[in-house]
Amino acid sequence: MTARTRYYKLYDDVYIPGRWDLSFPLFKDGGESGAREDDDERELFDTWRFNEGRILEIERPIRLSMKPAGIALEFSEAMGVPIVHRRVVSFFERLGLQKEVQFIPVEVEDQTEPWFILNALRVIRCIDDARCEEVLYWGPEDGEPDRVGEYQNVRGLRVDPEKVGSANIFHPWGWQVVLIVSEHVKQAMESEGITGAKFIEV
Known part of the structure; x- marks a missing residue:
């Protein structure tokens, strides 16, 4: 009998002493990434798009600030959006996972590296x-007719490995605030010593 692949929630270790705390993404010109000014009309820049599982085209450079400043981590989150150092990009390339992820450049305050x-x-x-x-x-009683039947909350998340297929990094449908990786990726990240990353089995 073949052992099932195990999967893990990948998340930000917020308890590292002296670590940095990255702000909500901003456009490079100083405007909040939550809005875009164009002929006095405001176009929403929804960070939920980073949970939708599709390639994104970002027209304006994004920058992040640190509040407070602290130790840079190779994996961290800014309001739930995963932020990684270029070493993580190279690491995923070595694992052959280029087709499963998109890396969108951002500028981080007081940081010269990508x-x-x-x-x-x-x-x-x-x-x-x-x-x-x-x-x-x-449900119908919740006043969100477009969301009836979708997950409102999930505690103690567990996934069915047989439904995952060959994916190594993904969001679970209906609860896309979570980022999940395979045991292969978890072990490789730990061996590589990627800082800031924590895992919990799902």
């Missing part, structure tokens, strides 16, 4: 409801 948003390019319907601690769904 940094990137990690944009996972797959969303997979794989949550194992029966094994999760709790799942809640949007």
Whole structure:
């Protein structure tokens, strides 16, 4: 019997002493990335797009600030958006995962080296409801008719490995705030010594 691949939530270790804290992404010209001024009209720049599992075209350079400044980490998050050092980009290339991720350049305050948003390019319907601690769904009574039947909350996330296929990094459909990696990627990141990354099995 072939052992199932194990999967892990990849997240930011917020308890590293003296670590940096990256701000919400901003456009390089100083305007918030939550909005774009064009002929007095405002076009929303929704950071949720980084959870949609598709290649993005970002027209304006993005910069991040540190509040407070601190130790730079090779993997961290700015309001849930994964930010990685160029060493992580090279690492994923060595693993042959270029088709599963997009790296979007960003500028980080007081940093001269390249940094990137990690944009996972797959969303997979794989949550194992029966094994999760709790799942809640949007219902008709919640006043969000477009979301009826979708996940409202997931506690103790578990995925069904048989539904994942060959993916090594992805968001689970319906709960895309979570970034998941395969055991292969987890072990490789740990061996590589990528700073800032933590894992919990799902």
